[in-house]
Amino acid sequence: MESNDLLRWNAGDGGQIEIEADGPWTVTNAVALDSLVDAAAQAAGTGPMIVDMHGVTAIDTFGACLIERLVTPAKARGQKVVFKGVLDQHRSLLDAVARVSDHTPLPPKKRSPLAAIEGLGRSLIDLGNDLSALLVMLGAIAMAMARVIRRPRSFRLTAAVNQFDRVGLRSVPIILLITFLIGAIIAQQGIFNFRKFGAQTYAIDLVGILVLRELGVLIVSIMVAGRSGSSYTAELGSMKMREEIDAIRTMGLDPIEILMLPRVLALVLALPMLTFIGSMSALVGGGLVSWLYGGMSVATYITRLRDAISVTHFEVGMWKAPFMALVIGIVACTEGLRVQGNTESLGFHTTESVVKSIFLVIVLDGFFAMFFASIGM
C-alpha cells in the first residue's frame, strides 16, 4: 500500500490544516503511519486542525495512539481540533485512548558528573556491608548454637542428618573422582619435570605434602562451595521470595535455628570427612601414576611417602576444613537471605554466594599458611 493512501493533508491560508485519514489504521500500517503522522504534525500551522476520518476502514489501539499523537501538539498549543466522519464503532476506542493520553512525560533522570566516584563509594560501602552481614550471620549462628546446647531437644537432628546426607555423602563420588585426577596430574608433572635431574622420587614428596597440606582441602572446599553453597543460597533465597522465612518468624520460631544451623553444622561435619576422603583418593591417584608412568613399585611409593610426610601435614589440612565449611555456610546463608522479590535477584545472589565463598576460602587458606608457618607446623 502506498503510504499517501493513509494520510493526506492540505495546509490552507491562515494556518488552517485539513487532514484526511484513510484506509486501515492498524498495527500492520503502524510503521508507515508513524512517519506520516510526524510529517503532518510538522506541517500544521497555528490555525484550526480538521481531521477527516470517514475513510478509515479499521482502527486499533496503535492507530488510535497515532491519531492522538497527531492532534496532541495542536491541542497543547490551544488550537481548535475538529474530528469529522468518525464511525460509531471507532469512537469508543478513540475516546478511551484520548482520555488517558494527556499524561505528562516523566522528567529524564539526571546523571551526575560524579557518577563514577559515586559508584566507587557505593561499592566500598557495599564491601563494608558485606563484611558486617557475614559477621552478623556468624554471630546469629553462634547464638543459635548456644541456645541449642542449652536445650539439646530443640536441635533439628533430622534436618541436619538430611543435609549431611545431601552435602556430605552424596558428594563422595564426585570428590573421589576429582581429587584422584588431581593427585594423578601432580604426580605426572612431578615425575616428568624432576626426571630431568634424576630426582623423580621427589615427586612423591611433592604429591604427599601438596595434597595433604593444601590442595586436598582447597579442591574439596571449592567443589563444596559450587555444589552445596549454591544450593543453600538458592533454597533459602526462594524460601525468602515466597515469604516462607517470614512465615517461620511469625510463628515465633527462629529461621536461623531451623534452617541455617542444621545446614551449617552439616557442612562443618561433612567438609573434614570429604577432605580426608579426597586426600586419600589423591594419594592413590599419585601412587597409580608413579607406578604406571614413573615405574616405581607400590612399596617404594609407600616407603617414600612415609619418609616425606608427617602427621603434621595431615593435621594442618584437616584443621582447616571445618573453618572452610563455616565460611562457605555463612556466605551461602547470608546471600540466601539477601534475595529480593524477583527471579533475577535469586540468580544474582546464587552466583555471588559461589564467587564470594571461593574467594574467601582461598584468602583464608593464605592466612592459615602464615599462621601454621609462624607456629612451626
Place this chain on the structure above:
Amino acid sequence: MSDEAPAIRLTDLVVGFGNNTVIDHLSLDVRRGEILGLVGASGGGKSVLLRTILGLLRKRSGTINILGANPDEVSSAAMRAVERHWGVLFQQGALFSSLTVRQNVEFPMREYLQLPPRLQSSVAITKLGMVGLSAVDAEKLPEELSGGMIKRAALARALALDPDIVFLDEPTSGLDPIAASDFDRLIKTLQKALGLTVFMVTHDLDSLATVCDRVAALADGKIVALGPMSAMLASEHPWVQAYFRGQRARNNSIV
C-alpha cells in the same frame, strides 16, 4: 470467517490425568464479543479447561476451534498467528519480575511487531492508562506493585497486541470488594472499547452478575447450565442451585 462463527468452539472435549477424567465430553461455544463467565467447584476442572484451550495441557479427544483455527489441523506457524490474537491474564499476574511494568507490556509487541520504539512505548503507556496505571507506575518493577496493580498491569500486557479474545483466570481473586468491582467495570469498559471476546474463569458472584453476558457452570466435567444469570437461577442442577442460591448469593442479594 463470518461474524456469526463463534470465537471459541469446543466439541466433545475430554481431558484427564491417569485414571482421572477431569473434562468429560464437554461442548461449549463462546460467541464473538460476549463476556462468558465459567464457574465450577474448586478442583472441578475450570483451570484445566482454560489451560487445555490455551494449549498448555493435552486433551484426550474432541476438537478445539479458536478464531476458526483447529490446533490439531493447522501448522504451528498458523497457530502462532492465532495466538497473537489472544491475550491471557494469569491468576497471579505472571508478570516478568526482571522487567518494568512498561517493558512487560512492550514484551509481546517487541516479539511480534517491528515498531518504532517511540510508538511502542506510547502504546504501552496508553494501555497502562486504560487499565488505570500512571506513567510513574509504568517504570516500577512488579515487586513494587500491590495485588490490584499487578492484575491491572497483567491485563494491560494481555491487551498489548489488541487481541480478539482475552482469557481471564480469576481476575478478581485476591482483590478487596472495591478493587474487584473497579476491575469488573474496567473489563466491561475495555470489552466495549476494544470489541473483545472475554472468557473469564471466576468465583466472584458479583462479577458474574454485573459483567458477564452469559455464564457457563462446569460440574462433573460437563457444562450443566449455560445462559444469562436468570438461567442459572432457574437451573435444576443441584450444584448450580447450591452455588447461585446459597448463603453468599443471598447476602449479595443476587437472588
